[in-house]
Amino acid sequence: MGCCGSKKEKLTNKVQENQPLDQIKSSQVIVQTNKAGTKRDYKKGDLIGTGAFSEVYQALDNKTGKLLAIKTVKLQGGKDEILRTIIALKAEIKLLKKLQHKNIIKYYFTEISPNQSYVDIALEYIAQGSLRKVINKVRLDEANVRIYARQILEGIQYLHQNKVIHRDIKAANILVDSDGTIKLSDFGTSKVLESEETLIIQNKSLKGTPYWMAPEVCQLKAASFESDIWSFGGVVIEMIGGLPPYADKYGADIDAYELMKKIALEEKPNYPQQTSTLATEFLDTIFVAAHLRPSASKLLQHPYVQISDPQIDSEEVGFKQSLDPVPSKSKIAGPTAGNIQDQPINSTQTQLKQLQSHKLDEQRLQKQREWELALQEELRRKSKQNL
16 A cells, blocks of 8 residues: 655664753754665555554565565654654664564564655564454463463563563563464563663653553652563463453553552452462462562563473464453453554544544643642652651
């Protein structure tokens, strides 16, 4: 449907990290053409996924015949918004180029449209789609859950060993290849740490999806390796029961900040009814205070994920379907569902959707500011009571 054949270009800037936006000059953020780059010739096909700030298309490389996933990020809005997008994109691309692991999505190249209105990021195409899409279709047996859990942990272990916090681990951001290989994706909110000492000052922004957020993140403390582990535990609950953590208590329509308030009080999620004893023991080691939470390396030693060869086992097990019905999609509708859209994009509908999304983003930002102030006041009040 769409076709790009421009020379390869790259985003560059001279913006210093954490530099206030009102101090950034337009000359600091530029687009450079890579003169030595090769011409990219690819055609976009169906829309296969949508995010808060991007759309993902199936695409075909016209030179090699290789299938691609093209993440299209539009550069729109005011000067400040475009600057934020460019800086975030540059960080994401830099990170994707660095990551090389069997359980991490592969990065291929980046293209900027001729009129510089959008950026295309070419990634590995995973036909099966997201883990959320798999969960929507079939109820996973425990054997499947354990195989996937181990691979997710191996991907997280690799990230943490390279000082990367994902910050938005959930089934919708995890892909499953046709051979059962897990791929962590969507690194738009991830953070690379210069050192352990800079964790707090670098990473105190609120990123992630509430259902999977750790209590300390909802308390506006810094995200950390430990908060990724909590989110991973939420994915295990999601795989076992078919619903995100807390969805059984509050449904999918609860206000995000109301949910964050409950999680901030260190409310532990319920486990699905069919959770085995071994899975319960595994989850009990995860849903604890941050300083007690085990690392990904430590969790990989737990009997629940002790599988000799996940790749071989996944081929033997396949996608087994339980006799239990899959939870209704209506129960997990909305941004947490991660459902893939299979319909071609309609330009008019897309424009309306983008306008609505922009308004919602403004409302969310306002709500976040109000929530942060309210939570800070609540924490101050509790602190005085404890004196």
